[in-house]
Amino acid sequence: MIGLVDGNNFFVSCERVFNRRLVGRPVAVLSNNDGCCVSRSNEFKALGIPMGTPYFQLKDREASGELSFCSSNYELYGDMSRRIISILRDEAVDVEQYSIDEAFIYPPTTAASDYAAYGRRLRAKILRWVGIPCGVGFAPTKTLAKLANHIAKKRPDGVFLMPDDPTEILASLPTNEVWGVGRRLPVKLRAERIITAQHLRDAPDDTIRAVGGVTLLRTAMELRGIPCCDEKDYDATPDTVSCSRSFGTPATTLAAIEESIASFAAQAATKLRRHGLLAAGCNIYAQVFAAGGGGDFVDRTVVFPVPTDATNEMLRAFRPEIPALFTPGLRYRKTGVIFFGLEKPGSPQQLDLFTPDSHSPFPVPRSPSSLYKAVDALNARYGKGKVFSAAEGIGPRPWQMKRAKLSKRPTTRWDELLTVR
Amino acid sequence: MGTKAKVSGSVVAGFPSPAEQYLEPPLDLNELLVRRPAATYFVRVQGDSMVGAGISDGDLLVVDRSLRPADGDVIIASVDGDFTVKTLRLGNGERGTGNGERGMGNGKDVEVRLEPANPNYPVITLKRDQELDYFGKVTACIHRFVGKK
Numbered sequence: 001m002i003g004l005v006d007g008n009n010f011f012v013s014c015e016r017v018f019n020r021r022l023v024g025r026p027v028a029v030l031s032n033n034d035g036c037c038v039s040r041s042n043e044f045k046a047l048g049i050p051m052g053t054p055y056f057q058l059k060d061r062e063a064s065g066e067l068s069f070c071s072s073n074y075e076l077y078g079d080m081s082r083r084i085i086s087i088l089r090d091e092a093v094d095v096e097q098y099s100i101d102e103a104f105i106y107p108p109t110t111a112a113s114d115y116a117a118y119g120r121r122l123r124a125k126i127l128r129w130v131g132i133p134c135g136v137g138f139a140p141t142k143t144l145a146k147l148a149n150h151i152a153k154k155r156p157d158g159v160f161l162m163p164d165d166p167t168e169i170l171a172s173l174p175t176n177e178v179w180g181v182g183r184r185l186p187v188k189l190r191a192e193r194i195i196t197a198q199h200l201r202d203a204p205d206d207t208i209r210a211v212g213g214v215t216l217l218r219t220a221m222e223l224r225g226i227p228c229c230d231e232k233d234y235d236a237t238p239d240t241v242s243c244s245r246s247f248g249t250p251a252t253t254l255a256a257i258e259e260s261i262a263s264f265a266a267q268a269a270t271k272l273r274r275h276g277l278l279a280a281g282c283n284i285y286a287q288v289f290a291a292g293g294g295g296d297f298v299d300r301t302v303v304f305p306v307p308t309d310a311t312n313e314m315l316r317a318f319r320p321e322i323p324a325l326f327t328p329g330l331r332y333r334k335t336g337v338i339f340f341g342l343e344k345p346g347s348p349q350q351l352d353l354f355t356p357d358s359h360s361p362f363p364v365p366r367s368p369s370s371l372y373k374a375v376d377a378l379n380a381r382y383g384k385g386k387v388f389s390a391a392e393g394i395g396p397r398p399w400q401m402k403r404a405k406l407s408k409r410p411t412t413r414w415d416e417l418l419t420v421r
Numbered sequence: 422m423g424t425k426a427k428v429s430g431s432v433v434a435g436f437p438s439p440a441e442q443y444l445e446p447p448l449d450l451n452e453l454l455v456r457r458p459a460a461t462y463f464v465r466v467q468g469d470s471m472v473g474a475g476i477s478d479g480d481l482l483v484v485d486r487s488l489r490p491a492d493g494d495v496i497i498a499s500v501d502g503d504f505t506v507k508t509l510r511l512g513n514g515e516r517g518t519g520n521g522e523r524g525m526g527n528g529k530d531v532e533v534r535l536e537p538a539n540p541n542y543p544v545i546t547l548k549r550d551q552e553l554d555y556f557g558k559v560t561a562c563i564h565r566f567v568g569k570k
Contacts (some may be wrong), residue, residue: 020554021502083459129460129487410462417465420482420497420506 001115001138002227003105004149005088005122007081008133008158010101011039014080015070017131018410018418027068030055033248033402034071071403077101079411083130091122104142119152119159138162142229143222146179147197170198170223180219185212197223238275243268244336248402250289251332257286258322259393260400262315265337266392269311272339273368273376278307280341284318286325287334298325307343310369315391383413454561460487462557464497464504471495471506473538480564482506486557497556498535500545506559507535507545 007013011029016022026044028037036054037044044067049058061067081100088095092105111118119136126134137148139162151169152160162169176186178197188211194200200208201223208217218228243264251257261284272279285299300321308314325335345367378387408416455461466480474495476482482497490496492511497504512532533553535545547553 019502020499020504086459125487129457131486410464414463417463417481418504419465419467420504421466421468421470 001107001112001140002142002145003092003107003115003119003122003136003138004098004142004145005084005103005105005126006135006137006149006153007084007101008135008153009039009041010081010132011070011072011077012041012044013132014077015073015407016041017080018076019407022068022070025068026066027070028058029070029072030405032072033246034069034404035246037069038072069405071406073403073407073409075409075412076407080130080132084126084132084134087126087129088122091125104145107138115161116159119161120157123158134158136160139166140225141222141227143179143219144225147173147177150177167198170201171196173197175200178219178223180215181212185216188212238277238342240338240340241268241272241275241277241279241342242336242338243271244285244334244338245401246334247332248400251335252330254323254326254328255393257326257332257335258319258391259397260335261286261322261337262319262389262391263393263397264335265314265318266311266389268337268339269309269314269372270376270379272342273309273372275342276344276368277342278309278345278368279314279339280304280307280343281339282314282318283338283340284321284325285336285338286332288327289331289333296330300324303341307341308369310372311375311389312371313369315389319391454483454563456560457485457487460557461485464506466506470537470539470542471508474508475564476506476538476559476562477564480562482559483561483563484557485560488558488560490553490555490558495559496535497559499554499556500535504556505535505545507537509553510534510536510544 012022012027015027015029022041024043025041026047027041028044028049029039030036031038034055036052037049037058038051040049040051047067049067055069058067058069062069077100081097085095085097085103088103088105091108093108094106096104098104107115107118115138119138123134123136126132135149135153136159137145137150137152138160139145139148144162144166147166147169148160148162152158173196174186175181175189175194175197176183178200181189181200189195189200192203192207192211194203194207194211200220203220205217205220208220212219221228245260245264247256247260251260265282265284269279281301281303283299283301285297288296288298290296300318302318302321304314304317326332375387379385408418410416410418451458462484464482464484466476466478466482469478472478476495484497488494490509492509494509495506496509497506498509499505510533512534533547533551535547537544
C-alpha cells in the first residue's frame with residue numbers, strides 16, 4: 001500500500017500558522033516577483049478567483065480589505081516541509097518526497113488492519129505539531145494514491161482509502177485528473193473515446209501506446225493496480241541544475257545582467273554542491289522584454305577547463321561571455337544559468353594536456369572545492385548571502401526578486417522570530 | 422536541528438589515550454531543550470507581562486506544539502490575532518483535554534483564562550463561545566546576560 005500526504009493550500013497554510021489574522025479570510029500567496037496567485041485559501045477559491053490570476057488585477061480588492069496577499073516565503077515553506085517530512089519518517093517505513101508539499105509514504109505493516117485510522121492519526125499529528133492540514137490518500141499504486149488524495153481533500157476527515165474495486169470512482173474522473181496525463185493528451189484520448197480514468201484503465205494496451213507511448217501505458221497499468229512508477233525516479237542525480245529569475249523591474253544595464261547571472265550561478269552552484277556534483281559547463285542566457293510577451297532569447301554555452309563546483313572558477317570561465325548577451329537600449333526581463341554535464345567527483349575523466357590552469361604536466365584532480373565548502377558552511381550558519389562573490393554586485397540589486405509582502409522567516413532567522421507579549 | 426560535533430576515537434601514533442574508551446559526545450543544549458525538533462519553535466518575548474514567572478522582555482522561549490495544554494501551563498496562544506504568553510487557567514481547576522484538532526474546545530463548564538504574571542496586566546477571559554487558539558506550550562525560557570540581540 002502507498003500513501004500520498006499532501007499539504008492543503010500549503011503556502012497559505014504555512015503563512016497562517018504564524019499570522020492568525022489570515023485565518024478564515026480569503027488569502028493568496030503570490031509567485032516570484034509578486035506576479036500571480038499560486039496558493040489560495042478555501043475562502044479565496046470560494047470567490048471564484050482562479051489559480052494564476054495576476055496580482056495587479058486584484059489590487060483594488062486588496063485595498064478595499066476584501067482580499068489578503070503574501071509574497072512567497074520559501075524559507076518558511078521549506079522549513080515547514082522539512083518538519084512534515086521528519087514526522088513522516090518517524091511514522092512510515094519509507095518516505096519519498098515528491099515536491100515541497102507532497103510525499104509518498106510506505107505505511108508500516110501495523111497500519112494494514114486499518115489504513116484510514118493510520119491516516120487520521122498521521123494527519124492529526126502533523127496538524128498539531130506543525131499546524132498544517134493535510135490530505136492523506138491510500139492505494140496500491142502511486143497513480144491511484146494521487147487520486148485517493150484528491151478525494152481525501154474533499155472529505156471532512158481528510159483521509160481516503162481507495163476501495164479494492166475503484167471502478168466507480170475512476171468512472172467519475174476525467175482523464176486530465178490522472179497524474180501524468182497532462183493537458184494535451186486528453187484531446188487525443190477523446191478521439192479514441194477515452195474520456196474517464198476508467199476508460200483509460202480498460203483501453204487496449206495498443207491503443208494507449210499509440211496515443212501516449214510507454215509512459216501512458218505505465219499510467220494505465222498503475223490505474224489497474226500494478227505498480228509501474230520507479231521508486232525514487234525523481235530524486236536521482238539531476239541532468240541539469242539551474243537558477244533563473246524574472247526581474248522585479250526590467251534591467252537595462254550590462255552591470256545588472258552581469259551581476260544577476262553571477263548571483264544565479266552562485267545559487268545554482270550551491271545547489272550543485274549540495275548534490276555533491278561537479279558541472280562540465282554552463283549555459284548562460286538573457287531574455288528581452290517584447291510587446292505581447294515572449295521576447296528574444298540570447299545565450300552562450302561555456303565549457304569549464306575542468307569540471308568544477310567552485311563558483312570562482314565558473315565565474316572566471318563565463319564572465320567574459322556575458323557582454324555578448326547584452327545590447328544597449330534593450331530592456332531585459334530575465335537571466336539564468338543552467339549547469340550541464342553533471343558528474344560525481346572521481347568519475348572517469350578525459351585528461352586534457354592543454355588545461356590552462358595546470359602548471360604541472362598533470363591536470364589538477366577534479367574534486368569538490370574546499371573553499372566553497374567553507375563558504376557554504378558560513379552562509380548556512382550566518383544566513384544566506386553573507387559571503388558572496390564581488391561579481392554579484394555590492395550595491396542595491398534592482399534586478400532582484402520583488403517580494404513586497406514577504407512575511408517574517410520565524411523558523412530560520414534569529415532576528416525574525418515570532419514575538420509574543 | 423543544530424549540528425552535533427562528531428567525536429573521533431582514532432589515534433594516529435604513540436601511546437593510546439587513556440581517555441579513549443571513555444570518550445562521549447559533548448553536551449548539546451539542543452538535546453536538553455528540544456525534545457521534538459519537528460514540533461519545536463523559538464519565539465521572542467516582548468514586554469513584561471510574565472515577569473513574575475521569570476520571563477522577561479527580550480527572552481527567548483522554547484515552545485513545543487506537540488504538548489497538549491493543561492491547567493497551570495505557560496502557553497503561547499493567539500488572542501484577537503496577536504500572540505501572547507500567559508499561564509493557562511481552566512475554571513474550577515478542571516483539566517483541559519485538548520480534544521479539538523487545533524486548540525481546545527471551550528467546554529460548557531470550563532472557563533478558560535489566560536493569566537499574566539504581573540499585576541499591571543489584566544487577566545484575559547475567553548468568552549463562552551470562543552475557542553482557545555493554542556500555539557504551543559513553553560518548555561524553557563532562555564535569558565541571556567551577555568550578548569543580547
